[in-house]
Amino acid sequence: MNAHQDISTSGTHAAGPPDDVARTILTGGRLAHIDALRALALLGVIVMNIGSMVMAVNGRATFAAAGPTDLAAAAVDLILFQGKARSCFAFLFGAGFAILMLRSQTCGTGFPAFYARRMLVLLGFGLVNQVFLFWGDILVTYALLGFALIMVRHWAIDRLLKTGLALVLAPPLIAAALELAVGGPLPNLIETSRGAEAAAALAAYTSPSYADAVAQNIRTGLREFGVNTPHMTLYNLSVLGLFLLGAWSVRTGLLLDPAAHRRLLRRLAAIAIPIGSVLSVASSLPFLGVRATGAAHAAITAAYVGVPILAFGYLAAFALLLARRPSPPRRPSPLQAFLAPAGRMSLTNYLASGALGCWVFYGYGLGQLERLNLFGLTAVAVLLFVALALLSRLWLARFRQGPAEWLWRRLSGSA
Template identity: 35%
Template structure:
């Protein structure tokens, strides 16, 4: 979640075309280009992949535990995904168009097919999903004018319409998202294969013990060093090349959708190994246990700052300045997560999701003995 916020900041504060291209909006000073490059190399696609990987592992855990209790784990999972889809659609249209929850819900239904698969089949299916992702990226290169409009500099008229809508009242924000932004089905077709691949990696990671922290720390450290040492320098070269081509739409798509997707799974595994090596417990773990609440709270807080129903700062900040928000946002996320986890069994959004899925009221406040143990 800490890394996802880094990736999402330009999406909250700047026109959509600026997410991939500083040339579209947000400034092209050295600081702005450096901010984009660091995000591209260290964060873009990687944090989302890590989130999906952990989602796949947790999905398998929920199904296994339900089956062990004598319940129908598959039915429970489908109810969870249906509820998550509703939450995601409310988030996408009511708060922010960059929602990933509805995508995870739809892909999670597909991933149910693989819950009984062995590790080898999971890895084979994940590889096939990543190959399909690469083919989707190659297909993007043939979109012509659409390529420039979506991944290039857009047009002054289109930028002006988006800025006016998102600086406007909440109803104008919703109307813009409803009419102009891609819906859940489009997101599923575009990003579903890659998301499925990471979920399957997460299932495999759970089955092998990689994600449970049972491997020796030295092994996690070696995996992180090799995976990140191989992939991040290549991403650095691609960032340099994209900037050298002045963020031409073809160069942007080639870097973000064709050349980096084959590297990302290894990078994501490297990040997972690094986290398991250095941050198994403490505030980071607490923040992870209320990840859904943190995700939604970040969207609400950011849109309150940038959209017209709040402070109306949309498209008024340059890219580099956005990142001054990270330290206070991270501090708030880590602090409230620790405070909440000491008093309650679930995050507020996690609790509502669980109650809706299980169709019953679930106790939220911890008992005194549980608080003392924490």
Template identity: 30%
Template sequence: MLDTMRGIAVLGILLMNITGFGLPYAYDNPTVWGANSATDLAVWRVMALFFEGTMRGLFTLLFGTSALLFLQRHAARANDLRPADLYFRRTLWLIVFGLVNGYVLLWSGDVLFYYGFAGLVLFVFRDLSPQRLLILAAVFMFFQTAISAGEWLDFHETQALAQAANERRAAGEPLADGDQEAIDAYAALQAEFQPARENLEAYVANVRDSYASAFAVLRGDTWFMQSVFFFRHGIVECFGMMLLGMALLKWGVLTGASSNRTYLAMIVIGYAIGLIVNAAEVRELEGGGFSAEAMMNALLTYDLGRIPMTLGHLGLIAIICRTPWLANAARAFAAVGQMALTNYLTQSLLCLFIFTGAGLAWYGQLARHELYYVVAAIWAIQLIWSPLWLRHFRYGPAEWLWRSLTYWRLQPMRGMERRPQAALLRTDR
């Protein structure tokens, strides 16, 4: 069940990431680039209603689960510091994978860097009861919303000062101290949500020209996401979802130990709340013409929509895993999930080749809906190659490397069925 969830999450996260891979600054605002038809806008609506933030949420939740499972497995084998040593080594190497994904594969939206840093702190919560973990998760989620509310207040304060200054200027009155600064600050905020077309065209040209020119512009985005945005939003969001994952694991929700009634309740309640909130956000954004003000207003309820939707998805996946006639599909997703790190990095590698000057240079060339043809192709590749690979090998390539770096020695790679029983007993020690 955990592998199936992880497989669906790693495939699903590409639904949202693909706009970052293929379009300039159009993730939140479809009018910036790549939305020239009713089909493009309809695709944006579907993603905003059902998937925005949820696959990332599911992926993050499952990372908290795997961190706890790793610690529990090794703590059962040793009473010394070795479990902690292995855990921190494993987590620090994940940060390195995140840096490679961001600066070599040029994916500024990488989450591995986030998970690595958050995972270092996650260690201290490993022995808490599920009730306490849930309370802490709720605190972090509330704090995340409070941060968004603070940004909303700052935006409206800047907006009000700029409007007052512009009114004085229009009336022929001299500008007061700070008026020009307020006007400039508000213009900069608006430019973040709706960049100038000439700037976007220059950005697209650089990404398409060569790997070196793409690196020159994308490294700035990666730096921002792994520094300013990480400390402003990413770290708090990670803690909330990871702690929730640890609580759900201890309650048995993520291992299939809960009843069908529990999973059905997660579906009904999660989707009811999530869809109502998300639909309101869609109306706000479209009604406001995707203006900076509309975007800030929608962010106020962002977590109130995406977290229930994430839990609804989780309940649905659990029901799928329990449905006999969907067993083959569940197994295919589980194979993808067993190679989640490899498949996540492979998505970045394939999109690097497809969209940047390192390959086909399709960046900014496809309409929003056309990006999902690329998604379907990558899904097909990963759903086919993951089971085939695991027939012959025990781990995905990236999982094998991560494991070897964690234990600081080469790990056995061949499939379990080809290895002698004595080798099985030595594994993971």
């Protein structure tokens, strides 16, 4: 079976993309609407990361000084962005895996060895980011879970879909059922040291010493992976499930040619966005100061399924918005043209946003940690994304890849 056959006929109920889309993928070209989707996901990730740089360290004081506008901005970020942006990002990571596999089949490249190298390099990026740049790194998790994708590369389409949905939707419901059984939240070792750790983090990140920040970055990483057990388990299973669903969307052609699947995408957006929004409001209640116990706490835990559901709605709606035009000239819309370069350089922009944000807020840089309100944090994040998008366009006018993407490709070998 050749690569074009694989993309269009593997598994069941598969409808492949038109020949020009398949040709673009198999010859190493880019699909602008996927790059634009990745940029939108990156925007949400930057909004949440910029907020967490301050709120995770100085959240109590920031909330105490918040006015109505600040609280509204925080509620919008929590309900619309928290978890949803990184869910979209993970979904598109899985889609990228499937596209790389197709290209590798066409070139005759040994895909497992190539992808293992690629994940090892990504792991290196993540460790550097975690230690020296931003403590809230996601690349280490992506790299470690990415190795599992090698083992599912020959799965049928239906199996990818069913397993992906199970990993995304079942864990919050199982956790809620366990909470009901034990009569309270699941044990979490991280809770025993939260107050002391917050004080230590505030001291480290307001210190003018960069070495203090690096030491705190290491402690934060070890703490999150070592003792934040229920949260990390739910999150990691969800990420792996989203990887599988992203791969499924490429194998079926759904993500590759949204214009050919308008009816399905409209239905998905119409169902997932309202349901996901209601559930996301419920799952955000603890972050908004609402404390629940017993069955109410279990219900909030179960409502976490709204995070990926709303992400699916976002992906469907924006895929429709960014779908290529059905008649010539097939030029991208202004929105797609603005977003796509940022998506092509998503790794570079992700690393740069974390480094710049930490430099602005922490003591070894501009030291603005205690000076911005909640609304200001969101505004800074949006302006930072716009600046990175404009810089990406200028960079790609001269170079084929972003600097981090170039290094990733050189160290991994080509697909």
